[in-house]
Amino acid sequence: MAEEQASGLAGLVGSSAGLSAAIMAQAKALEVDFETFKGYKKVVDDLLKKLGDSPADDKKLAHVSLPEGTLGKGFAEADALFKTYSTVHEQLQNLSKGLAGQIEALGIAILTSGKGFAGVDEETQARMRSIVRQAEKDYVPERDPMAKQKKDAEHGSTGETNKPKGKI
Structure with a gap:
């Protein structure tokens, strides 16, 4: 035994x-060689700078908009067009801001890859947490095709509801 x-x-x-x-x-x-990550971080930082210097920067977009009434006054179509323009303009600002945050988060992730998140200073950790909170706040599941696929898979359908057909 x-x-x-x-x-x-x-x-x-x-x-x-x-x-x-x-x-x-x-x-x-x-x-992975840390030098590879440093090179990749430089690419990410360059992208972030290009975005900030471009007209697509969310702060620059905020200053370039049409004043109300530019598209016409006194008829519903002009009002609807201006409202649509304002919505698209606001969404472009949000997209630019979100993209900048995601690029910055990628840079932080690359920075921390060599030493782990615990080895990063508190200010950088706080910035990363802030970016994550903002991304979670801005997330709209209805716009996420992957969320729809996951939901469909969970319900065992391809987008159609699993309701019985015909009279019950």
């Missing part, structure tokens, strides 16, 4: 050593 337990333990030790070796091999496969 004692011999059976000992051989069982030896099997566990052998399998855990094999598991450990497999995990180490996978970790080695995921290892």
